Structures are given as structure tokens and as C-alpha cells.
Amino acid sequence: MSMDFAALRCLPTNWEATMKNPIVALVLILAGAVAADGALAYGQRPEPTPAAAEHGLARPPVGWLQFCSMHPADCAVDRQEEAQIDLDARRWRLLTAINRKVNGAIVPQTDEEQWGVVESWNYPDSGRGDCEDYALLKRRLLAEAGLPRRALRLAVVIDENxxxxxxxxxxxxxxxxxxxxxxxxxxxxxxxxxxxVKRESQDFAGWTSLGHQGSEMTASPR
Known part of the structure; x- marks a missing residue:
């Protein structure tokens, strides 16, 4: 089954966010990520689960191609990097802190509202963005915090709607x-x-199919 999306309709259906200066947000994120043990009790590390299997090549999203033309270094794959992260307690706190801080720092806004185009992938430096913009910022901050970029892959899914x-x-x-x-x-x-549906490859600057894998569990929106 093949499916491409002209635009990702990906704003939260239920959100509480206020505009913050992106520089202030970055400071808060990094400060939270390096907090002392026990300061970020966002739950226990998850139990091990099977990794998603790849099913051949997939067509890259148009917005990703446009983003990579402007930020080629952010789309390059260094095969000397580790392909997965050892999820110790410090890295778990880092993931949860950055996810929470970015979600609270960025105001949801569609590409049409912000840029006047159907689809545009960007870093949300304006303090506004949609789902892929959140994901790009999270990856940038995690990489700056020392995690291998190769293990941090954007993925396209079909949501609860x-x-x-x-x-x-x-x-x-x-x-x-x-x-x-x-x-x-x-x-x-x-x-x-x-x-x-698909995600960035860990081995080259392109995308691989995830074969429309999923689960019977129901998403719990924020």
C-alpha cells in the first residue's frame, strides 16, 4: 500500500501553549535536560519492545526535500555514528525533558497560516510551527545534547483521525x-x-517504508 500526503494535518487537537521567545525556550530546554537526578520524574523508562521493521524504499515527503535543500548537513547520514541509543536514566530524562519543553514552547500553526503554502518544513524559529517543525527542533536539540543524529529519525504516520x-x-x-x-x-x-508509514533511513539521505505497521492500542491525545 502506498500513501503520500500533500500536507501533514498535524496540529494538536487539544493544546495549552503560550508564545515564548525561542531563545528563552532553548535555555529552558537545555537547563531541564541537564538537571540533577530525580528532578525530572516523567515516568519510568519503558519496557523493551520490538523495533519497527523496514520494508524497502519510500518516497521522501516533498517538504523534507525542500528542507534538505536548505539544510543539507541536517539530512546527511554519518554511518560512523551509533544507530541506536543505550537508554540509560540520563538519556531517558533528556528525551522526556526536550519533548515536554518543545511542546510547551511552540505555538501550533499550519504552514498555510504561517507561510501561505500547503507544506513547508522549517525550524520553528518564529515560535510557531506544525508537527514536522516540532520534530525537527527536538532532533536538533537532542543532537546538540550529544545523542547520535543517526538514531533520531523523522517518521510519517497516520494518526487517530x-x-x-x-x-x-x-x-x-x-x-x-x-x-x-x-x-x-x-x-x-x-x-x-x-x-x-515511512521514516528517514539510517543508512542514506532518503526514506524507507515502515509497511503501514501499527497497533490496536488507541492514542491518547494531549
């Missing part, structure tokens, strides 16, 4: 975890209720 949505998929030794602008909780991919 049957619409295209983008998330950040983090490959760990406990399975693939999802950082999502619709919820603050970092969940295993099989616990999201989404159907997984």
Missing part, C-alpha cells in the same frame, strides 16, 4: 520511542495508536 502526521522516532536498545507534539509522554511506537 486518519490524517498524515509527523513525529520523531528515536531508536534505542529498548525499541523505537516516539516524541510527539500531541502529547508530552514519550511512548514506544506500538503504544501510540498510529499507523507507521
Amino acid at each position: 486518519g490524517e498524515g502526521h509527523a513525529v520523531l522516532m528515536v531508536r534505542t536498545d529498548r525499541g523505537d520511542l516516539i516524541l510527539d507534539n500531541k502529547r508530552d509522554a514519550v511512548l514506544p511506537w506500538l503504544a501510540t495508536g498510529y499507523v507507521f
Whole structure:
């Protein structure tokens, strides 16, 4: 089954966010990420789950191609980097802190509202953005905090409304975890209720199919 989305309809259906200066938000994110043990009690690390299997090549989203033309270094794959993260307590706190802080710092806004185009992938430097913009910022901050970019892959899913949505998929030794602008909780991919369509490859600057894998679990929107 092949499915491409002209635009990802990916704003949270229920959100509480206020405009913040992006520089202030960045300071808060990094401060929270390096807080002392026990300061960020966002739940226990998840139990190990199977990783998502790849099913051949997939067509990259148009917005991703446009983003990569402007930020080629952010789309390059360094095969000397680790392909997965050892999810110790410090890295778990880092994932949950950055997911929560970015979700609270960025005001949801569609590409048409902000840029006047159907689809545009950008860093949300204006303090506004949609799902892929949240995911791009989360990856940038996690990479700046020392996590291997190769293990941090954007993915396209079908959400609980049957619409295209983008998330950040983090490959760990406990399975693939999802950082999502619709919820603050970092969940295993099989616990999201989404159907997984495709994601960035870990081996080259392109995309691979995830074969429309999913689960019977229901997503719990923020």
C-alpha cells in the first residue's frame, strides 16, 4: 500500500501553549535536560519492545526535500555514528525533558497560516510551527545534547483521525520511542495508536517504508 500526503494535518487537537521567545525556550530546554537526578520524574523508562521493521524504499515527503535543500548537513547520514541509543536514566530524562519543553514552547500553526503554502518544513524559529517543525527542533536539540543524529529519525504516520502526521522516532536498545507534539509522554511506537508509514533511513539521505505497521492500542491525545 502506498500513501503520500500533500500536507501533514498535524496540529494538536487539544493544546495549552503560550508564545515564548525561542531563545528563552532553548535555555529552558537545555537547563531541564541537564538537571540533577530525580528532578525530572516523567515516568519510568519503558519496557523493551520490538523495533519497527523496514520494508524497502519510500518516497521522501516533498517538504523534507525542500528542507534538505536548505539544510543539507541536517539530512546527511554519518554511518560512523551509533544507530541506536543505550537508554540509560540520563538519556531517558533528556528525551522526556526536550519533548515536554518543545511542546510547551511552540505555538501550533499550519504552514498555510504561517507561510501561505500547503507544506513547508522549517525550524520553528518564529515560535510557531506544525508537527514536522516540532520534530525537527527536538532532533536538533537532542543532537546538540550529544545523542547520535543517526538514531533520531523523522517518521510519517497516520494518526487517530486518519490524517498524515509527523513525529520523531528515536531508536534505542529498548525499541523505537516516539516524541510527539500531541502529547508530552514519550511512548514506544506500538503504544501510540498510529499507523507507521515511512521514516528517514539510517543508512542514506532518503526514506524507507515502515509497511503501514501499527497497533490496536488507541492514542491518547494531549
